[in-house]
Amino acid sequence: MPNPQLNEIQLKQANILLDKIRKEIKTLAGNDTELIFAFRRKIRKMLMYDERGTPITRRKLKDLMWKRQKGICPVCKKELPEKYAVLDRFKAIKGYTEENVRLICSDCDKKIQEDRGYK
Numbered sequence: 001m002p003n004p005q006l007n008e009i010q011l012k013q014a015n016i017l018l019d020k021i022r023k024e025i026k027t028l029a030g031n032d033t034e035l036i037f038a039f040r041r042k043i044r045k046m047l048m049y050d051e052r053g054t055p056i057t058r059r060k061l062k063d064l065m066w067k068r069q070k071g072i073c074p075v076c077k078k079e080l081p082e083k084y085a086v087l088d089r090f091k092a093i094k095g096y097t098e099e100n101v102r103l104i105c106s107d108c109d110k111k112i113q114e115d116r117g118y119k
Helices: 006-030 034-052 056-070 105-114
Strands: 086-089 103-105
Touching: 006 034, 034 086, 056 086, 086 105, 103 105
Parallel strands: none
Antiparallel strands: 086 103
């Protein structure tokens, strides 16, 4: 199932919200380009954490899945690499949870992403 997409009205609403955020950042930072940069970075990071969880949370999930899968990629059945194994979500909208992920090797991840049209 593809990820949800905003319709035309929702896209306009998102752009209005984005304009408000940009104006608020400008209000807070004035003409300080370094502060504008810092505010943007912080907001971006926290919104990503809202969707993906923190790096430590994902690291713990990777460790759990590694143990559960006994270090084997469930797609190609090969041993997972010590680094760069990927948490693959079955449904992106459900997030990074034990029930919604598997740990796969990077080669399988690339193929799956291509198959899903995310080249």
